[in-house]
Amino acid sequence: MFALAIISGLLFGEPRQSRGVFGIVLFLLIVLTGWMFIQTIQLPSRWLANPAWDVARDLAGVNYAAISVEPADTFASILWVALPFVTFLTGLLLCDTDQRARTVLNGLGLSAGIIAVFGLLQFSLFPRILIVVEKHAYLDSLTAVFVNRNTAATFLGLGTLLMLTLVRDIARSYSNHPPGEPGRNTLLLRSWIYALLLCACFTALMLSRSRAGIFATFVAALIYFPWLVIHWNGSRRHLKPVPRWRSMLKLLSAIVFVVVLLTMFAGQAILRAQERRLEDDDRFCILPGIWRAISDHWLTGTGLGTFRTVFSAYRDPACGIFGIFDRAHNFYLEGFLGLGIVFPIAAILVFSVLASVFRRGLAQRRRLRHYVVLGLAATVLVALHAAVDFSLQIPGFAVFYSAFLSAVVAISLGRSSGEVDMAYERSLTN
Structure with a gap:
């Protein structure tokens, strides 16, 4: 990914429309990796060193002292943090046009669909x-290519939203294609393939049995699907105004459809939630201990x-007394404990930038506005699930989401061009 970033930078240069976001993310990457490096080195006069090093000196004669209690592990974690950041920056370099950004999203959606099909076959046969x-682990749950079912659920939920978008785009292209013109049958075939991949992602998501993953996807679907239904034909300038009652009817119908779909197919996850209440979940039992650890080390x-x-x-x-908690099952709390006050500041900055980007996209984009809403819904999905799990800490998913986010950010900051949008829709028939 680093090699790809260097090559992309040399070929395309700094992105024009997303230059501000590119600069902020690059600055944030430098600050975070720099701070992590500082945590691993011995500062003068044992300044800011963790008190555990004093105990180590008294008991074992250790003279080293740093902010991190395990400098080698912290140093190794720099790569884990840098990878998704570099992926996002590379995506901004590559997605310098709407067409390229949509091509990236198309590839990511199809990849998620293929992985979902693989997961279904693997779960059924082996x-x-x-x-x-x-x-x-998780022998009763579909995990696709992931070890943890919660990470798989986050990935499959994002894949479901992506494939829903691709089905919408290909269906509109088919409906707008003149009958009898070459390529119509190809569009019909692709529509069916995309629809089947959408069903595969949704089915795999339900079979993951992840309570938080399915619930987060449900919240994201309540944001995205009703909007998609209301604006199914796109937001064009010259469309006749639709009566308000009809839009409200579509909105309520879409919400009811999502709720019914969840009730019908998420039975296994709902049963798990009923069998094991939240107060009996170990991840919630350890929260007070995590907060005590943060309160003791909140600064550094x-x-x-x-x-x-x-x-x-x-x-x-x-x-x-059983089991070892090697993760906090909360991305925000573990980041706070590891990086100190730097982490919440960085998190607030990231969410503020994304909110500004999506607000600009909703205000300026017309035909591609549904991609802005897709990015908003997917971010809600990932952010919600990160509060109870560690999907963003798994490199495979972190890279996938970073690539996805770079494409939707590029579209959100792009300038609306009807000719370019129409050219891409015509390319779907090829």
């Missing part, structure tokens, strides 16, 4: 196999990648 190795953090070591001192015996 439920105890994970790609090519033996599966040891303990070093990213050190949660497993640090949390053991704050673990409540009432949560049980």
Whole structure:
């Protein structure tokens, strides 16, 4: 990815329309990686060093002292943080036009659909196999190419939203294609293939049995699907105004459809929620201990990648003595504990920039406005699930989401051009 970023920068240069976002993200990448490096080195006069190093010096004669309690793990985590950032920056370099951005989203959607089909076949025929190795966890759940069902659910939820968008685009192209013209049958075939891949993503999502993943997708669908139904034919300038009652009817129908769909097909996840209440979930039991750890190290953090070591001192015996918590099951709290006050500042900056980008996209884009809403809904999905799981900490999903986000940000900041949009729609028939 780093090599691709360098090549893209040399070939395309700095992106024009998304230059501001590119600069902010690059600055944020430098700040975060720089701070993580500072956490690993020995500062003069043991300044800001973690108190654990004093104990290590007294007991074992260790002379080293740093902010991180495990400098090697924190140093290794720099790459895990840099990878999604560099992926996003590379995406902005490549998606310098609406057509390229939509091509990237088309490829990501089809990839998600193919992975969903693979997951369904694997779960049906070889439920105890994970790609090519033996599966040891979540034997009752579809995880596709992931180990954890929650990460799989986040990926499949995003894939479902993407494939829904592709089905909408190809269906509109087919309906606008003149009968008898070459390419109409090809469009029909592609419409059916896209629809089947959409069904595969949705089915795989339901079989993941992830309560949080399905609920987050449900919230995102309530944002995206009603809007898509109301504006199915696109927002064109010369369309006749639609009566308000008809728009309200479409809105209510879309909401009812999403609720009914969830009720009908999310039975296994709902059953899991009923069998194991929130207060009985270990991930919620350990929250007070995480907050105590954060309160003790809120300024400098303990070093990213050190949660497993640090949390053991704050673990409540009432949560049980079995198992090892190597992750906080909360992206925000683990980031706060690892990086200190730098993390919430960075998170607020990221969400503020995304809010500004989506607001601009909703105000300026016409034909491609549904991609802006798609980006908003997907961000809500990922942000909600990150509060109870660690999907964003898995490199495979982090890279996929970063590539997706770069394309929707590029579209949101792009200038509306009817001729370019129509040219892309005509290219769907080729």
